[in-house]
Structures are given as structure tokens and as C-alpha cells.
Amino acid sequence: MKEKLKIGIFSFTSCEGCELTIFENSEEFTKMLNYVDIVNSRLIKEKNPEVNLDIAIVEGSIMSKKEAEELVKIRERSKILISLGTCAGSGCVQALRNFFSDRLKKKIIKEAQTEAFEKVKALDEIVKVDYYARGCPIDADDFYRIIKLIINNQIPRRYDVAVCKECKENENSCLLIKGIPCLGPVAYGGCKAICVTKGSYCAACRGVIRNSNVDSLRNVLKDRCKLSDKEINELFQQYNNVRGVREIKKLIKVKEQLRQDLYA
Amino acid sequence: MFLLKKQNLRNFIDALSQNEAKLKVIVPIQKDDGTIYYDEYEKNKDKEIIIEGRTDFSPKKYFLPEIEEIANFEKSENEVIIKEVLNNEKRIIFGIRPCDLNALLFLDEVLIKYMYPDKNYEARRKNTILIAIDCLEACNKSCFCSYLGTNIAKGYDICLTKIKEGFLVREGSNIGKNLLEKDGIRKILEKTDKEPKQISFECKNKINVEKIEELLEKNFESKVWQEEAERCLNCTSCTQVCPSCYCFYVKDELGFDDKKSRRLKCLDSCFLDRFSRISRDFVFRKSNKAKLRQFVCHNFYYSLVRNKMIKCVGCGRCIDVCPVKINIVEIIKKIRGYDGK
Numbered sequence: 001m002k003e004k005l006k007i008g009i010f011s012f013t014s015c016e017g018c019e020l021t022i023f024e025n026s027e028e029f030t031k032m033l034n035y036v037d038i039v040n041s042r043l044i045k046e047k048n049p050e051v052n053l054d055i056a057i058v059e060g061s062i063m064s065k066k067e068a069e070e071l072v073k074i075r076e077r078s079k080i081l082i083s084l085g086t087c088a089g090s091g092c093v094q095a096l097r098n099f100f101s102d103r104l105k106k107k108i109i110k111e112a113q114t115e116a117f118e119k120v121k122a123l124d125e126i127v128k129v130d131y132y133a134r135g136c137p138i139d140a141d142d143f144y145r146i147i148k149l150i151i152n153n154q155i156p157r158r159y160d161v162a163v164c165k166e167c168k169e170n171e172n173s174c175l176l177i178k179g180i181p182c183l184g185p186v187a188y189g190g191c192k193a194i195c196v197t198k199g200s201y202c203a204a205c206r207g208v209i210r211n212s213n214v215d216s217l218r219n220v221l222k223d224r225c226k227l228s229d230k231e232i233n234e235l236f237q238q239y240n241n242v243r244g245v246r247e248i249k250k251l252i253k254v255k256e257q258l259r260q261d262l263y264a
Numbered sequence: 265m266f267l268l269k270k271q272n273l274r275n276f277i278d279a280l281s282q283n284e285a286k287l288k289v290i291v292p293i294q295k296d297d298g299t300i301y302y303d304e305y306e307k308n309k310d311k312e313i314i315i316e317g318r319t320d321f322s323p324k325k326y327f328l329p330e331i332e333e334i335a336n337f338e339k340s341e342n343e344v345i346i347k348e349v350l351n352n353e354k355r356i357i358f359g360i361r362p363c364d365l366n367a368l369l370f371l372d373e374v375l376i377k378y379m380y381p382d383k384n385y386e387a388r389r390k391n392t393i394l395i396a397i398d399c400l401e402a403c404n405k406s407c408f409c410s411y412l413g414t415n416i417a418k419g420y421d422i423c424l425t426k427i428k429e430g431f432l433v434r435e436g437s438n439i440g441k442n443l444l445e446k447d448g449i450r451k452i453l454e455k456t457d458k459e460p461k462q463i464s465f466e467c468k469n470k471i472n473v474e475k476i477e478e479l480l481e482k483n484f485e486s487k488v489w490q491e492e493a494e495r496c497l498n499c500t501s502c503t504q505v506c507p508s509c510y511c512f513y514v515k516d517e518l519g520f521d522d523k524k525s526r527r528l529k530c531l532d533s534c535f536l537d538r539f540s541r542i543s544r545d546f547v548f549r550k551s552n553k554a555k556l557r558q559f560v561c562h563n564f565y566y567s568l569v570r571n572k573m574i575k576c577v578g579c580g581r582c583i584d585v586c587p588v589k590i591n592i593v594e595i596i597k598k599i600r601g602y603d604g605k
Binding site: 028031032034035145148149151152154157160161162164165168169171172173174176177184185186199212213216217219220224 | 295297298299301320321330494495496497498499500501504505517518519520521533536537538552584585587588
């Protein structure tokens with residue numbers, strides 16, 4: 001028998017719902033325990049020692065310098081870092097703050113959260129993230145797929161398929177054609193298109209696909225759904241707050257800058 | 265030739281579902297949101313059966329499921345045991361339209377007759393009884409089946425044609441003949457001398473497929489591709505609803521314990537990067553232009569060269585489902601317009 005992998009699960013600013021989703025699927029979770037040791041988890045363990053890890057699973061977005069420093073420490077002592085959920089991947093609701101007016105921001109940050117960053121950050125703006133389990137909350141099957149591949153010494157691939165594919169699998173009719181706003185065509189799939197199937201719209205909670213044709217979708221939202229530019233931005237901002245849309249290139253610069261700041 | 269009275273349609277389907285072999289009957293029905301799709305009759309007894317117009321989704325899923333297990337493997341002490349998974353589902357599909365029947369004939373050409381037969385597809389085809397409904401007129405503004413000859417039902421077991429009193433029922437195979445002679449079903453039908461009219465209608469969406477393979481070969485670098493593909497979202501809706509799209513990829517789904525790992529065959533789409541990804545991360549068909557060109561050329565050019573059939577059956581679903589209004593017929597028209605310029 002191979003030696004068990006050491007896993008740590010860490011939470012920053014989030015609801016910890018994603019972590020709960022991991023434990024909720026008890027069948028897969030107990031099977032996973034044959035292969036891994038959970039050495040660190042605030043939710044299920046009393047003692048959480050700081051040891052070197054094989055896999056660090058991190059959820060939540062980074063609000064303050066203190067959190068950022070802690071994240072860098074986690075990164076330094078783990079071989080693989082998995083970003084868990086939308087908070088860690090693209091900001092989620094707490095990062096709606098990024099779009100507050102300057103006056104309000106000042107009041108909040110200066111008076112309430114003195115240690116806080118002016119902008120809420122995703123993990124990959126600060127450290128290197130190896131794999132992403134996406135969604136708000138995550139899809140348990142999607143998460144265990146990544147873990148299984150790592151345990152079997154394989155490399156999990158980015159699943160850059162739009163939600164539309166799974167939506168058509170479920171035989172839904174297209175909301176955009178009916179004139180209802182939906183971000184499915186540019187959103188990462190893997191969620192089994194659960195929102196649209198259950199009668200809602202896709203808000204791209206799993207993030208916007210790299211290199212997807214966002215400009216074209218903006219035109220569709222304008223033409224078919226009669227949305228204004230501002231409304232389209234609001235739609236995108238519900239879950240994808242940290243980098244607007246498509247600012248990956250800039251992001252790398254930010255990451256380096258921040259790392260320098262932290263080590264200085 | 266038999267006559268099935270209008271009010272007896274439901275009795276006919278009930279009789280079909282009470283067969284000895286316990287075959288499940290699949291019928292076209294409507295969802296609450298208006299989508300017309302195929303589902304089991306047993307589960308949807310209270311719903312109306314849609315016999316007119318095109319269905320929004322074809323019954324392709326009963327022949328090429330989205331995800332299907334083709335093998336599983338287990339690791340014992342010194343060896344790996346691989347087991348092939350074979351399929352033996354049996355069904356009756358009621359109300360399949362001529363375009364979807366023709367799509368199945370094309371899939372037969374590719375997946376059974378051409379080089380390597382797909383065992384599971386072959387088994388499903390053999391185990392499915394097809395009851396078709398003739399189209400008497402163009403069912404919507406985007407279909408163009410009459411120009412491809414796919415508006416006429418072929419390869420069915422039983423075919424229904426709508427007339428004033430109800431339906432004319434004719435058999436197309438021995439399986440169909442035997443089914444119609446069964447007691448429960450024969451009771452509902454009346455003998456008649458009437459013959460269905462010759463089907464001849466013209467669709468509104470005109471397409472000219474004369475020498476189309478030459479046209480597309482000549483215009484491989486046409487500027488039309490870029491113009492049309494610029495707004496493509498790569499959402500894969502068109503390939504998902506296409507009744508004759510069959511491209512797939514194979515992946516291994518690993519279990520936690522080395523046991524119970526599965527090899528899955530999943531439907532793919534040529535609009536995805538992963539479709540042409542090789543050597544871990546090199547995508548050789550990356551631009552939207554190349555992806556759209558692949559889709560159109562496979563439909564009208566490659567299939568004609570390789571399988572001697574046009575893959576497209578002219579149902580027009582890809583046109584209706586596209587959020588950015590990319591229209592396969594318009595593309596061909598545009599290329600013809602630019603041809604030689």
C-alpha cells in the first residue's frame with residue numbers, strides 16, 4: 001500500500017459551504033480516507049498542526065494582508081494547491097465590494113476592517129493555483145474527479161466546456177433565444193447545468209472561460225435581451241468580481257507585485 | 265394498408281406498450297417550457313403526444329447516449345482484467361420524423377458500414393423498432409430537408425401518414441408487419457384501400473447542394489468563414505441538437521480503489537478546444553473560423569467524399585438553436601455568392 005497523501009483544507013473569507021459539500025458525499029469521502037490523511041481542517045478537526053502537505057485545498061477569497069500572508073505560508077509548505085469554489089476562484093459575493101463607490105469603500109475599510117485590502121482578491125492573484133474545483137457551491141463529483149486523478153498520479157485537465165453543452169444534454173430550450181439573460185455560453189461547465197434545468201438562468205458562478213467570446217455574448221445580451229452595458233456588467237459581476245472579465249494578463253503582473261510586497 | 269382512427273391513437277400506443285417483450289415506448293412530448301423532446305410513454309401518460317412539426321431534440325440519445333460505458337477494468341494482484349460492456353436495451357420509438365430517420369441511415373453508414381463497426385450502436389439499432397410519422401408540409405421556416413431528399417421517410421418499421429379521418433398505417437419491414445398483426449394492435453386498426461399521397465413539398469429555406477463538395481473545396485480559404493465565425497460562442501448547441509453528429513472521445517474514469525474503473529465514450533463537439541488537442545496541450549484547430557469550417561465541411565463535403573452521403577439532413581435545428589444566429593444555409597449561399605471572386 002502506498003503511503004497516504006497528507007491533505008489540508010483551509011478556509012478564508014467564505015461560507016464554508018464548499019468544504020461541507022466535500023464531507024456531504026459520505027460514500028466518496030470515506031473511500032477517499034483510504035488514500036489520504038486529513039491533517040488540517042478547521043471544520044472537522046480539533047488540532048490543526050502546521051506540517052508539510054501533499055495537497056492543500058483552499059476555499060474563500062483573500063480580504064486582508066493577514067489572510068494573504070497565511071495563504072503564502074500554506075503555498076510554501078504544500079506540493080499541490082487546489083482552489084475550492086467560487087470565492088477562491090473569482091471572488092463571489094463578498095467581492096461585490098470591489099465595485100462600491102470610493103467614499104463607501106473608504107468608510108468600510110478605514111473604519112471597520114483596518115487590515116483589509118481595498119480589493120477582495122482571488123487566490124491566483126497571490127499564489128500559484130494548480131487546479132480549480134469550481135462552482136458556488138462546488139459540484140462534489142467534479143471535486144472527487146480531481147482528487148482521484150491526483151491520487152492515481154494523473155494530471156487533471158481544465159474542463160473548458162461551456163455550460164450550454166450540459167444544458168442541451170438535459171434538453172432545455174435556450175434562454176437567450178427567448179430573450180432571457182444567461183451567461184451559459186461563456187461559463188465553465190461541469191455543474192450539469194443545474195440552474196437552467198431547474199428553471200433559473202446561468203450566472204457564471206464557475207467563472208468565465210479563458211479565451212471565450214465574451215464580446216459576442218455581450219452583443220447577444222444587447223440585441224436579444226435588450227440589456228444596457230451597465231446591466232451586462234452587473235450580470236457578470238454577480239460572481240466574477242475580482243478580475244472583471246478577461247484580465248488574466250494583467251493579473252500575472254499583480255501577482256508578482258504582491259509577492260514582492262509580501263516578502264519585502 | 266390500415267386505417268387508424270384519430271381517437272384511437274392513444275389506444276394504439278397503449279397497445280404498443282403492452283407487448284410481451286416489455287419494450288419501452290418512447291414518444292415525443294412537450295416540457296412545461298415548450299421544448300418538444302422524446303421520453304418514455306409510461307412516465308408521461310397524461311401528456312399530449314406531439315405528432316405535428318419538428319421536435320426540438322431528436323431521438324439521437326437513444327442510439328448515441330451522451331455518456332456510455334464501453335468497458336470496465338479491475339486490477340487484481342498481478343494483472344488487469346478488462347471487461348467489455350455490451351448493450352442490449354430494447355425500445356419502440358413512436359413518432360420519429362423523416363429527417364431523424366434519414367440521420368439514422370447516415371449514422372448506420374458511418375458507425376456500422378464504414379471501417380470499424382460500433383457494437384453498441386449496432387445493437388441499439390437492431391433492438392429498436394421505429395414508428396415514423398410522415399411530414400406533409402414544411403414544418404418550420406428554417407428546415408430545408410426537401411432540397412436534400414430527406415423529407416421522405418426511409419428505413420422505418422411502421423409509418424403513419426396523417427389524413428382527415430386519422431392515420432394511414434403501412435409497414436416497412438417484417439418486424440413492423442408482425443407487430444401490426446398482433447391481436448391487441450390489429451383490433452384497433454381497420455383495413456382500407458386508401459393510399460397516401462405522394463409527398464412533395466418545398467421548404468422555405470432554400471439551399472443549392474449541386475456540386476457542393478467542389479464548391480467547398482475551392483473556397484476553403486474563403487473570407488466568409490471568418491465573417492461568420494467571428495461571433496461564434498463555441499457553446500456547442502448546434503452539434504448537441506444535430507441528429508447526425510456522432511463525434512466522440514473516450515476517457516477513463518478512475519475509481520478510488522483500483523477496482524471499478526470505467527472506460528467511457530462521451531459525445532464531443534468540434535467547437536471545443538479539447539476536440540483537437542494533442543500532445544497534452546497543442547490545439548491544432550483553435551480559431552473559430554477553423555472550427556466552423558470543420559462543422560460545415562463535415563456536413564456537406566467530407567461526409568460526401570467518405571460516406572457518399574451528405575451528413576446534413578436539413579432539419580434546421582442548428583439554425584434555430586444558435587444564440588448568435590449563425591445559419592448553415594446562409595453560409596453556403598454566401599460562399600456561392602463569393603465563388604470565383
